[in-house]
Amino acid sequence: MKRRLLLVSNSTLHGSGYLDHCQQQITDFFGKDVRRVLFVPYALHDRDAYTKTARNKFKTLGYEVDSIHEAADPVEAVRKAEGIFIGGGNTFRLLKSLYDSKVVTEIRRRVMEDGVPYMGSSAGTNVATISISTTNDMPIVYPLTFAAIGLVPFNINPHYLDHDSSSRHMGETREQRITQYHEEADTPSVLGLREGCMLLVEGDKATLLGSTKARLFTRGKPTVEYDPGSDLSFLLTDAH
Amino acid sequence: MKRRLLLVSNSTLHGSGYLDHCQQQITDFFGKDVRRVLFVPYALHDRDAYTKTARNKFKTLGYEVDSIHEAADPVEAVRKAEGIFIGGGNTFRLLKSLYDSKVVTEIRRRVMEDGVPYMGSSAGTNVATISISTTNDMPIVYPLTFAAIGLVPFNINPHYLDHDSSSRHMGETREQRITQYHEEADTPSVLGLREGCMLLVEGDKATLLGSTKARLFTRGKPTVEYDPGSDLSFLLTDAH
Ligand SMILES: [Ca+2]
Ligand SMILES: [Ca+2]
Structure with a gap:
């Protein structure tokens, strides 16, 4: 399996600029062989503006950006x-656009068979997993399915947030929401990536990177905390 | 139009018990003619426990509760x-179960034609509107459509939450999420009901009740704040 993935929780960390907090990991990940990165701006409404933001940032890291929305044939x-x-951006909008553009199967094939490196951030991380069932976003559009690209056999909750015990708000906590997901039958594990951390997958090896911990939710088991540097390769087996 | 609705933002207000904050409005709403209320516990996994909670509370208000999940024919x-x-509970699970039980059309008919009073709380308020596209919940199951019972011609965001400017979390604010919804074409107004408030609809008259303000989002227009007591009947016209 040639798969190489960099799945980032959040594009912007409080107090820093777009992708600043993971720029070292980005250059380590794409390396020197990749010159041009294909950007998918489908999660935001203004694709031109979004592409400009990504293009400017990647330029400072030494990469050219082509946007899929500028291509005649996606x-x-x-x-x-x-x-x-x-x-x-919005995960529902992103997934629907991926299916509308008919690129889901081809992205999976390029990543899994050809070893094309795939980086996702936030919604782009959600769609890399089994399904978008653990997104935090509003269902503003209706995709044909919640099944996603499926580059890993589990789910991720990006922007994972601990409960603030001083809050008076009574909406479900993030932990309660994921617990509700696991009340449904045959639901896979959910890796809660706090802002600041990311998952690097190289073949059958998965490693937590970044500055914050991740929380793993497995159906019927206690949750487990993992520090940056942890080996999470066990998540890549089908049992998860 | 005989429609009578009590659409509550949240079941429990911080520091008080289940439905305590709206119990006066509940008894005003169901009045003395209603003796038995049909409860729909589909939004939570443990329907028996949920029914017990609702039954106990409604008993103190003078109403018997029958749960739809205990009926041979929903x-x-x-x-x-x-x-x-x-x-x-979870809005996706609720809507899917409503369709699976084939009760959506019959609920609409009873409310709109027969004048059966309908109370919703949180997810039960979401499904009373045009669609569940402005729920805060995780898409843990896939419903056949996001279209909901459609008792009013607009959307509601329950548990509406103002941005906390002291937060370091970078996930979208509630306002940003609703703004993303309105980037999509032909999207209806969204009434953000803060915890503590509720909307009373009687025929073609709509009034904000409770202790907190509501925020109205209309596509292409500035947002507007409404105090408890405000007449929101204009939302019931088709233009919204
Ligand atoms: Ca998002
Ligand atoms: Ca909920």
Whole structure:
């Protein structure tokens, strides 16, 4: 399995600029062989503005950005991509656009068979997993399915948030929401990535990177905390 | 139009018990003619426990509770209901179960044509509107559509939450999420009901009740704040 993934919790960390907190991991990940990255701006409404933001940032890291929305044929753009980056925004809008553009299967094939490196941030991390069932976003559009690209056999909750015990708000906590997911039958594990951390997958090896811890929810088991540097390769087996 | 609705933002207000903060409005709403209320516990996994909670609370208010999940024929239960209460939980699970039980059309008919009073709380308020597209919940199951019972021609965001400027969390604010909804074409107004308030609809008259303000989001227009007591009947015209 050639799969290489960098799945980032959040695009912007409080007090710093767009992708600043993970720029070292981005250059380590795409390396020197990749020159051009195919950007997928489908999660935001203004695709031109979004592409400009991504393009400017990646330029400072030494990469050119082609946006899939500027390509005459999106599937062909995926077919030729040296690297792929799907940015954050609304996960429902993103997944629906991926299916509308018919690129889901081709992205999966390029990543899993050809080893094209895939970076996702926030919603772009959600769609890399089994399904978008653990997104935090509002269902503003209706996708044909919640099944996603499926580059890993579990779910991720990006922007994972601990309960603030001083809050008077009575909406469900993030932990309660994920627990409700696991009340449903046959639901996979959910890796809660706090803002500041990310998951690096290289083949069958998965490692937590960044500055914050991740929380793993497994159906019927107690939750477990993992520090940056932890080996999470066990999540890549089908049992999860 | 005989429609009578009590659409509550939240079941429990911080520091008080289940439905305590709206119990006066509940007894005013169901009045003395209704003796038995049909409860719909589909939004939570443990329907028996949920029914017990609702039954105990409604007993203190002078009403008997029949739960739809205890009925041999859910549609028949709706057909005979004197009043309906759909409780909160996960909105996706609730809507899917409503469709699976084939009660959506019958609930709409009973409320709109027969004048059966409908109370919703949180997820039960979401499903009373045009669609569940402005729920805060996780998409833990896939419903056949996001279209909901449609008792009013607009959307509601329950548990509406103002941005906490001291927060370091970078996930979208509630306002940003609703703004993203309105980036989509032909999207209806969204009434953000803060915890503590509720909307009373009697025929073509709508009034904000409770202790907190509501925030109205209309596509292409500035947001507007409404105090408790405000007449929101204009939301019931088709233009919204
Ligand atoms: Ca998002
Ligand atoms: Ca809920």
